[in-house]
Amino acid sequence: MTYCVxxxxxxxxxxxxxxxxxAGLDDISTFRKLHLFEVPGExxxxxxxxxxxSVTQSVVALLNEGVANPETGAVETILEAPTMFQAAQLIGRxxxxxxxxxxxGFEAAQLRFEVTFLxxxxxxxxxxxxxxxxxxxxxxxxxxDAPFLQIGEHKYGKPILDRAVTFKTDIYDALKVxxxxxxxxxxxxxxxxxxxxxxxxxxxxxxxxxVHRIEAGEPYFHDLRExxxxxxxxxxRAIPRPPYGPxxxx
Amino acid sequence: MTYCVxxxxxxxxxxxxxxxxxAGLDDISTFRKLHLFEVPGExxxxxxxxxxxSVTQSVVALLNEGVANPETGAVETILEAPTMFQAAQLIGRxxxxxxxxxxxGFEAAQLRFEVTFLxxxxxxxxxxxxxxxxxxxxxxxxxxDAPFLQIGEHKYGKPILDRAVTFKTDIYDALKVxxxxxxxxxxxxxxxxxxxxxxxxxxxxxxxxxVHRIEAGEPYFHDLRExxxxxxxxxxRAIPRPPYGPxxxx
Numbered sequence: 001m002t003y004c005v006x007x008x009x010x011x012x013x014x015x016x017x018x019x020x021x022x023a024g025l026d027d028i029s030t031f032r033k034l035h036l037f038e039v040p041g042e043x044x045x046x047x048x049x050x051x052x053x054s055v056t057q058s059v060v061a062l063l064n065e066g067v068a069n070p071e072t073g074a075v076e077t078i079l080e081a082p083t084m085f086q087a088a089q090l091i092g093r094x095x096x097x098x099x100x101x102x103x104x105g106f107e108a109a110q111l112r113f114e115v116t117f118l119x120x121x122x123x124x125x126x127x128x129x130x131x132x133x134x135x136x137x138x139x140x141x142x143x144x145d146a147p148f149l150q151i152g153e154h155k156y157g158k159p160i161l162d163r164a165v166t167f168k169t170d171i172y173d174a175l176k177v178x179x180x181x182x183x184x185x186x187x188x189x190x191x192x193x194x195x196x197x198x199x200x201x202x203x204x205x206x207x208x209x210x211v212h213r214i215e216a217g218e219p220y221f222h223d224l225r226e227x228x229x230x231x232x233x234x235x236x237r238a239i240p241r242p243p244y245g246p247x248x249x250x
Numbered sequence: 251m252t253y254c255v256x257x258x259x260x261x262x263x264x265x266x267x268x269x270x271x272x273a274g275l276d277d278i279s280t281f282r283k284l285h286l287f288e289v290p291g292e293x294x295x296x297x298x299x300x301x302x303x304s305v306t307q308s309v310v311a312l313l314n315e316g317v318a319n320p321e322t323g324a325v326e327t328i329l330e331a332p333t334m335f336q337a338a339q340l341i342g343r344x345x346x347x348x349x350x351x352x353x354x355g356f357e358a359a360q361l362r363f364e365v366t367f368l369x370x371x372x373x374x375x376x377x378x379x380x381x382x383x384x385x386x387x388x389x390x391x392x393x394x395d396a397p398f399l400q401i402g403e404h405k406y407g408k409p410i411l412d413r414a415v416t417f418k419t420d421i422y423d424a425l426k427v428x429x430x431x432x433x434x435x436x437x438x439x440x441x442x443x444x445x446x447x448x449x450x451x452x453x454x455x456x457x458x459x460x461v462h463r464i465e466a467g468e469p470y471f472h473d474l475r476e477x478x479x480x481x482x483x484x485x486x487r488a489i490p491r492p493p494y495g496p497x498x499x500x
Contacts, residue, residue, distance in 0.1 A: 155405035159434040163479055164486050172491040180486055184409040200495055210494045220493050229413055231485030236414050236430055239477045241422040243470050244460045245450055 001191025002033060002152030004048035005161070005178050006118040008130040008142055011171035012202040012209075013120045015046040016178045018152075018186070020193035021053055034197040035060050037078050040207040043123040045078060045087060046199050050152035051115030051135070055098050059115070062094040069093075084129040088119055092137030099135075116151040121201060128203050148178075156188040157181030175200060176224070179214075183225050196221070251441025252283060252402030254298035255411070255428050256368040258380040258392055261421035262452040262459075263370045265296040266428045268402075268436070270443035271303055284447040285310050287328050290457040293373040295328060295337060296449050300402035301365030301385070305348055309365070312344040319343075334379040338369055342387030349385075366401040371451060378453050398428075406438040407431030425450055426474070429464075433475050446471070 004017040017034035031053060037045040047063075049056035066075035067090055081087035099113055106113055113135055120130035132149045133139040142149045144167040150158065157180075164177045175198065185192045200210040214221045254267040267284035281303060287295040297313075299306035316325035317340055331337035349363055356363055363385055370380035382399045383389040392399045394417040400408065407430075414427045425448065435442045450460040464471045 155438070156409055158438050159406055159409070160482065160486070162437060163482050170491075172495055173486075175492050175494075176489060177486055179492065180489070187412060188405070188408050198494070212494045220490075224489055227489045228485065231481075231488060232410065232413050235478065235481030235485055236410070236423075236427055238481060239426060239430070239474055240470075241420075242425050242429065244425075244448070244462045245422055 001189055002050040003150070003154065003157060003182060003185045003189075003192040004033060004050060004118055004152055005148060005150045005154075005157065005181055006046075006048065006120050006130045006142070007148040007161075007165055007169075007174040007178055008120060008128065009147055009165070009169050009171055009174050010167055010203070012200065012205070013046065013122075013128060013130060014171060014175045014178055014198070014200055015048055015118065015120055016175070016182055016196060016198045017048040018182065018192045019195050019197060020191060022191055025190075028193075030195065032197060034199065036199060036208060036211065037063070037121075038208055039079060042206055043079070043121065044201050044206050044208055045119070045121035045123075046201065047091070048118040048151065049115065050117075052111070052113070055095075055102065055113065055115045056117070058098045058101075059091065059094045059117075062097060063091065067093045067097055082123065083126050084121065084123055084131075087121075087123065088129075088131045088133060088139045091117060091119055091133050092139060095133070095135065095137045118149055118151055122203065122206055124206065125204075128201075153185055153189050153192055157185040160184060171200060171202065179221065179224055180228050183221075183228060251439055252300040253400070253404065253407060253432060253435045253439075253442040254283060254300060254368055254402055255398060255400045255404075255407065255431055256296075256298065256370050256380045256392070257398040257411075257415055257419075257424040257428055258370060258378065259397055259415070259419050259421055259424050260417055260453070262450065262455070263296065263372075263378060263380060264421060264425045264428055264448070264450055265298055265368065265370055266425070266432055266446060266448045267298040268432065268442045269445050269447060270441060272441055275440075278443075280445065282447060284449065286449060286458060286461065287313070287371075288458055289329060292456055293329070293371065294451050294456050294458055295369070295371035295373075296451065297341070298368040298401065299365065300367075302361070302363070305345075305352065305363065305365045306367070308348045308351075309341065309344045309367075312347060313341065317343045317347055331373065333376050334371065334373055334381075337371075337373065338379075338381045338383060338389045341367060341369055341383050342389060345383070345385065345387045368399055368401055372453065372456055374456065375454075378451075403435055403439045403442050407435040410434060421450060421452065429471065429474055430478050433471075433478060
């Protein structure tokens with residue numbers, strides 16, 4: 001399982017991804033799912049992946065090695081894409097290329113070709129974008145009205161994002177809420193686990209401001225988890241009991 | 251969609267169910283999903299349902315009209331089952347009976363036979379129980395270690411239950427946390443909606459202590475939602491910002 005969240009606020013972009021992969025509960029490993037492509041000052045791109053690891057790794061490899069553009073015939077890498085939109089299109093082509101290569105083998109093994117990506121960043125003076133890219137290679141961009149996207153095990157961590165994140169949220173508050181969202185997911189699904197990779201990219205900087213891996217036992221994240229648990233307990237205790245029974249309002 | 255939660259604490263049982271049904275987003279209705287069978291002082295049984303409404307309604311009708319016991323040949327209703335275990339078995343038989351009747355038509359229409367039930371209560375001086383009953387008619391009981399069960403759209407509302415409910419939780423606190431869990435679910439999935447039906451059954455009373463329907467606009471539930479939102483905002487604001495960036499600790 002996997003949980004990745006991208007948050008695009010006025011200040012910039014936050015990307016967070018767990019690293020747990022599993023082929024059954026008895027086969028659990030750690031793999032990086034957050035990939036960064038950076039030419040400081042020129043472009044900064046973050047790609048988070050969910051789904052079949054052989055596919056997502058092949059897509060990332062193709063983005064580095066280059067994918068043929070069917071219209072021009074030229075082989076293009078993600079570092080050459082002139083806009084975020086064309087970079088997202090390139091990722092879509094890479095997904096379809098991997099699907100074409102793997103289709104016969106996947107069908108023979110009755111494997112489902114299921115991957116999703118979050119792709120965010122900025123190229124030169126173009127707009128900062130955050131896209132969700134699907135197995136078919138199509139994609140959609142998040143909006144100011146709903147300034148976050150999630151892939152993988154997304155439901156446990158969605159309520160706090162729904163309540164706490166707006167386009168005007170400070171970028172480090174967005175990071176904090178994203179980590180709370182990750183904590184809620186890790187608590188309910190063992191298939192999502194530490195370490196956690198994260199990146200913070202400020203708008204119009206075209207460079208990563210923070211690239212960090214949270215390992216087990218890191219004091220800040222441990223403290224965040226403890227504080228959040230304590231705050232939730234306090235929060236529900238502070239709400240009056242329902243007025244429906246004999247102990248109404250006690 | 252549906253969300254139902256049952257919580258079995260030391261004091262007794264809480265059952266909560268929404269009432270929204272939909273056959274597509276353009277066909278939304280209100281149906282009772284929480285059914286009570288009560289002979290005060292002798293037995294009190296609560297059954298919450300998720301899945302195909304034609305199936306769950308047929309199961310409830312069979313429980314009232316009676317299902318043949320394959321070993322004895324006798325037709326038994328849920329008001330005659332001598333123990334909670336045998337009542338759960340009876341529900342399983344009713345599900346299998348409906349499946350046998352509907353199988354051909356469902357297959358022809360390519361419909362999936364998917365239902366789940368939460369079944370809780372107490373009969374005479376037997377133990378209070380809370381079961382999850384599956385489409386196949388098999389079932390499992392919840393334990394003191396994990397004193398709640400959910401059916402339907404369960405993920406959004408699980409984090410607060412995981413954190414806030416133990417076997418020792420007061421029964422009206424359990425009701426309150428269940429309503430917070432319902433609120434989180436309603437906020438993230440439009441397929442789950444008001445009114446909400448709830449029942450509170452105190453252990454060893456063999457009668458309902460509270461049976462209530464929360465309609466839209468009810469002051470307590472409105473206040474709970476507002477307080478919970480405000481408390482979550484305060485909770486994440488009180489956590490320090492991550493120490494990873496230039497605005498560390500601000």
